[in-house]
Amino acid sequence: MSTPTAPFTDPALIRGTLYATADRIGQRTSALHRAKITGADAAATIAALAAAAHPTPTRVADIGCGRGTTTVELARQYPAAAIVAVDQSPALLAVVRDRLRTHAREINLVTADFHHLRGVLADVDVAVAAFCLYHSRRPEQALAEIGACLAPGGHIIAATKSADSYTTIDQVIAASGLDRGAISRPSLYEAFHTGNAEAAFAAAGFVLHRRLDQQHTFRFTDLAHLAEYAVTSPKYRLAPKLAADPAALAAVLRARLPDEPVTAASTxxxxVAARP
Structure with a gap:
């Protein structure tokens, strides 16, 4: 399957294959959660950082909210605050709506691109941008747009991953012969990662208040488990049949490689930042 050089920043893929439905991200998250053996819960960490930055906000926005895991955590932490969930995928926002309803909490859902928030979002005390800014070719512009929506004294909490995240999986896919270019292709997180995130914040005019780095480790129990994750990654150039069917991919991997656990890591x- 042919994929763009930088699939996480390709607008057509973002609107289409990646997030047109909640299926891919749901499968990806499930595979990673079952594999995780070390590392603090990301949503809980973000909520704790938000509470330290602004304990009693009036308005909180989860930008690029995805399936709403962080949105739910923020809604629990801030029962009196107005919560806004922002994403450009209506399918993902529908998942967020349903998840919050199970917690008897109504929130404001906004379908928007985080490059164009002015006019749809304002007076935000706490803005969260978790694991989404690597979808921007110019993350400093997205950050500046979020900053323009902050209330005086407002804060932004962003989360991202290292550019070398999950490289062990790249090595397995390359070693199988199914995609030998997997190890040399740019990282999915190339646009905004642990190495350049601070520079993007500075370029957007923010003052950094805090940085926290955590090592997360994942142990995929076997090649079938690995295949569940691999088929969700737009980085790999697999035959259409294999890209659409984790069982078929697992069968080919088992025929070519030892069927044993695979450990991967991500920083x-x-x-946490604010405007001067």
């Missing part, structure tokens, strides 16, 4: 970086 997760959290940044």
């Amino acid at each position: 997760v970086t959290y940044l």
